[in-house]
Amino acid sequence: MRFRGIVAVLTVLSCVTTPAIAQSAGAFNATEAEAFAFRRLQSELMVAALSCRDARHHKHYNTFVKRFRPALKTNARVLKAYFSRLHGPMATRKLDDYITHLANEASLASMGDTNFCANALRRFEAINHIDADQTAGMIVQEADLFLPQ
Template sequence: MSFLKRRVAAGVAVATLLSGQAFAAGQCGFSSARQAFDVQGLKSELMVTALSCNAQDRYNAFVEKFRPDLTAQEAALNAYFRNTYGRGAQTAHDDYITQLANVQSERGLKAGTAFCQQRVSMFDEVSVLRDASDLGGYAEAKDIVQPASYETCAAPSAMGRSARVRRIKAVGRSHKG
């Protein structure tokens, strides 16, 4: 199997696993994992916007202003993936980040020239936020596209290797045409 096919298969498996664990966000109230996914989605959306709309300086200012908060959210996201995927956490996390950037880039391409008109204003909006609480609330309220649904009330315990392999094989069979 080629590298690209393995990457796609792994991404589909992660998305399926995440969507199979879906919960409505409101069912569990505040969740550090949900906030971490929201903030990561916002950060990625701003990065795609910066790269697509020549606004790298504005993105860098955002990162600098919220560096401690972004670092804390990244730690929460790492904990979620470690608790959920065990030894496969880094691969699952990498696949999520790749898929997140891909779906957001695709959305930008579909919007065409309107994308920059619609999204650059987000830099103005985040520039007036004060702290992590504001950032988390803003990220939750925005229409940020995610590549999959995920359970964020509490990370499930990591699946054993044999369960993951069975699930991945089942996903592979269901996606063959």
């Protein structure tokens, strides 16, 4: 019963924090689309590091952050610019809401998918063996090869 309550709260929170990106469908370019996908991957991997009970997830997440620090920084700048263009003075709050929404989605997935941790481990292993200078899109593409179809 307690688990259902937690899921219900997270579901409500994810709905409340959903950003107004839907209003701007098609309003972002390829670089911004890559940035959104990369941020989603980062959130999913972060949740895996925090929720999976295998020390390898935490180790792999730290490796991911260190190896791809330049890509993560570039990605953050792209998202900040996008949200600034779309939301002006509310950009920081809207971006924070979006990132919270992604974390909530990943958390729900981790609770509802019995293969979440195993899939995350395969994704970590795949991306932590590619060149650190790959684009955000290439990193996401490599990680997504290890998602169930």
